[in-house]
Amino acid sequence: MPDISKETSGEVKISSEKNKKTQGVIKNIPGFKKLIEKSLDKNISELLEIILMGGLHLEASDIHIEPEEEAVKMRIRIDGVLQDVITVSREIYEPLLSRIKLLSEIKLNITDRPQDGRFTVLMNTLAVEIRTSVLPSEYGESIVLRLLNPKSLMDLESLGLRKDLLAIFKKEIKKPNGMIIVTGPTGSGKTTTLYAFLKAIHRPEIKIITIEDPIEYHLKGISQTQVAPEKKYDFASGLKSIMRQDPDVILVGEIRDLETAEIAIQAALTGHLVFTTLHTNDAAGTVARLTSLGAKTANIGPAMNMAVAQRLVRKVCPKCRQIKTISGPNFKKIKDGLSNLPKSAQGPELSKKTRIAYAGKGCTSCSSTGYKGRIGIFEAILIDDHMEDFILQNPSIAALKKEAIKKGMATIYQDGLIRVLQNTTTIEEVERVVSD
16 A cells, blocks of 8 residues: 555545446445445555545445454444444554544544544535544544535525425524524534525625534635634634624524623624524423523523424435325324324324325335435424513423414424325334434
8 A cells, every 4th residue: 555644635536537437336335335345455545535435425424434343344324324334454444544634634643532624525526525533442543524515505495394384484584683593413404404594595785604613514605714712713702703794694503602692692682693503402492501501581582583493304215115004003193293283384184094104125225224315304483572571481491392382383293293194204213303
């Protein structure tokens, strides 16, 4: 193998010819595995190219390289679920680790503490950012490569929203001020939703500035800035600087502390439209999370326009799915789950003769999983005068959720059940992701 220290760092260029050649082979995980096996005797740079192209062609969100006692396992995350690809020897792993570190501008001689970096894959006209995480483990350094593919960016109409929710979102993002908070765990699609908001409202006459950690996707015509803690440039200090730039719309990647929360709330109260995220289980948890950070309840209600919670569910594979008459237990489950669904969110009718989708045994198209692709399921609490007054009473999460349902909110679980009736996903998948 060549001296990897002489290879170019920061960028991997893949020719269109090589890309086309691999695309025809890597149609599923078995095809990916075979190509890696054929490439194990090639130089390490070519092997890494194959691994990266495989991840991109299979639309993986992450590539995991995990050293074990005698070998090294490689897995990829597709549609939110990790799948085994191949096990390789430690002789392959060592130079592969060094190559990835070099590309990511991570120190090669540090092995006892976590390190983060990034590099770019240039494939035809596509530039894909790869975020690298290296973590010490029992048998070596575990590597995770996150693939930030610009193809993942969507328009608002492509998010898979119900018609009533799409109309609400379009109305709320056109308001001149206030705060829209999108919540959910890591990997639930929050950033995709926020970027869809930005794409929908972007026009020459308004100034949009973002502060992110890190910048995941680059958007034309929008000023994007990235936190740099080592330079004492965090969300709070960055947000202060942004306010001096006279923006109309601000995107704050995440609210993690009181200072950031207070500045974002003040921005929303003083004529700015603020998009941001929080880590909570549901939309009703937004207020409790902000108050636990120390934000004043008297300011939260007036500042907020809408709190959204979301998850991603896998779509049943259209090629191998089975459409069957609904079973008795599933009929009861859906009937009970949709019993108090507001009229605005009504989906297909439910009867004992209703036919719904069940995951098939799997095929080559879905790598034998029965699922292919993902779609968002959502819930949203609109903060009107009534809800603002209700928030002032400092209600519990359960009380706020109950009030929102009374005001016409369809829960994220109900949104999932509607997707089941539309034959988009399965009950098992909805229950895997969210509880009633």
